[in-house]
Amino acid sequence: MTGLPPVVVPPVVILGEIDSTNAEARRRAEAGEGGPLWLLGLRQTAGRGRRGRAWETGEGNLAATYLFRTDKPPAEAAQVSFVAALAVADMLAEYVPASRVSLKWPNDPLLGGLKVSGILVESGAFPLGGLWIAVGIGVNLARKPIDAERPATSVATYRDIPPPHPTEAIEVLAGAFERWCRTWTTLGFPAIADAWTARAHGLGEPCVARLGTETVEGVAEGLDGDGALRLRLDDGQVRRITAGDVFFGGA
Numbered sequence: 530m531t532g533l534p535p536v537v538v539p540p541v542v543i544l545g546e547i548d549s550t551n552a553e554a555r556r557r558a559e560a561g562e563g564g565p566l567w568l569l570g571l572r573q574t575a576g577r578g579r580r581g582r583a584w585e586t587g588e589g590n591l592a593a594t595y596l597f598r599t600d601k602p603p604a605e606a607a608q609v610s611f612v613a614a615l616a617v618a619d620m621l622a623e624y625v626p627a628s629r630v631s632l633k634w635p636n637d638p639l640l641g642g643l644k645v646s647g648i649l650v651e652s653g654a655f656p657l658g659g660l661w662i663a664v665g666i667g668v669n670l671a672r673k674p675i676d677a678e679r680p681a682t683s684v685a686t687y688r689d690i691p692p693p694h695p696t697e698a699i700e701v702l703a704g705a706f707e708r709w710c711r712t713w714t715t716l717g718f719p720a721i722a723d724a725w726t727a728r729a730h731g732l733g734e735p736c737v738a739r740l741g742t743e744t745v746e747g748v749a750e751g752l753d754g755d756g757a758l759r760l761r762l763d764d765g766q767v768r769r770i771t772a773g774d775v776f777f778g779g780a
Contacts, residue, residue: 536707539565539595541699548575550594551651551665558653558661563598569699589671590683591695595664595706598655606662608718608756610636610650611725612709613664617646618728619705620668620698625687631730634749634758634775638668639730643682645669670698722752731777736760740773749775 547553547570554568573592595613599606617638621630631639638646649665669683670692685692693701712720726732731749738745738760745768747760758770 533711536704536711538700538703538707539567539597541567541569541696541703543696544568544570546570546572546574549573549665550592551649551663554594554596554661554663554665555651555653558596558598558655558663561656562596563655563657563661564596565598566596567699567703568594568596569695571695587669587672587674589692589695591666591668591670591698591702593666593695593699593702595666595703596661598657598659598661600659603652603660604755605718606652606660607650608713608721609662609664609710610648611718611721611756612713613648613650613666613706614638615709615721615724615728616702616706617648617666617668619709620702621645621684623701624684624693624698629687630728632725632728633730633777634752634770635756635772640682640684640687642730643680645673645682645684666702668698668702670695718756719754722754722756726751731775734777736775736777738768738770738773738775740770745770749777 550568550570570592614632614636618630618632621638621640625640629641633639636648637644646668651663652660655661669681671683671685673681673683732751734749736749745760747762747768750759750761753759753769760768760770762768
C-alpha cells in the first residue's frame with residue numbers, strides 16, 4: 530500500500546487514575562462524545578475483561594480504550610476486535626521478537642504461547658445516531674498478573690532492558706491501529722482475516738471450545754468470512770464458533 534499518505538493518529542487522553550478506561554469511554558459516549566480518541570489509564574482500579582472477568586492492569590502495564598463512532602451495522606462493527614488484535618501484534622513486535630507473537634481466537638494476543646494482552650469491545654447507541662464503539666486493550670508490559678486465570682506472561686520477560694512506558698507503547702499501538710483500520714476500510718474484512726490467520730495460534734490443532742453450558746472438541750480450521758472460527762468435529766462436520774472460549778493445550 531505504498532504511496533498512501535501517512536496515517537493520522539487520534540489524540541491520546543492520559544488519565545492518571547481511572548476505574549476503567551472502557552467505563553470512561555462509555556460515560557463520554559453517552560454524554561455525546563464520539564471521538565475518535567484514545568483513553569490511557571496510568572492506573573486502572575476496576576479493569577474488566579471478557580464475560581465480566583476482572584482484568585488486573587498493574588503498574589507499568591498498558592490500559593487503554595479507543596473510542597469512536599460508526600455507521601456500520603453491529604455485526605460488521607464487531608470485526609474491529611480482529612483489527613485491534615493485529616494492532617497489538619504489531620506493537621508487540623516493536624519490542625520483542627515477532628516470531629514469538631501470535632493470536633488466539635477470538636482476540637487474545639499471545640507471547641511465547643502465553644496470554645500477554647486482553648481486548649474487550651463494547652458498544653451502544655450513540656445519541657446523535659449510529660453506534661459508539663469502545664475498544665479496550667490491556668497489555669502486560671512490565672509484569673504479568675499476580676492471580677491470572679490462565680498462564681500469562683509480559684513483554685518484560687522477553688527483554689534485557691526495561692519495557693516501554695505505557696505513554697510510549699500507546700503511540701505505537703495507535704499508529705498500528707490506524708494502519709489496520711485503513712486496510713479494513715479499503716480492502717474489507719477478508720484482508721483482515723488473512724492477516725489474522727497468518728499470525729494465528731493453533732490452526733490445524735485439536736482444541737476445546739467452551740460455549741456457555743456446552744463444550745465442543747475439534748480441530749481449528751480457520752476463520753469464516755465474518756470472523757467465526759471453523760471447528761472440524763470428530764464426525765467430520767464443521768461447527769461455526771461465533772462466541773466462547775477456545776483452548777489449545779495450555780493456552
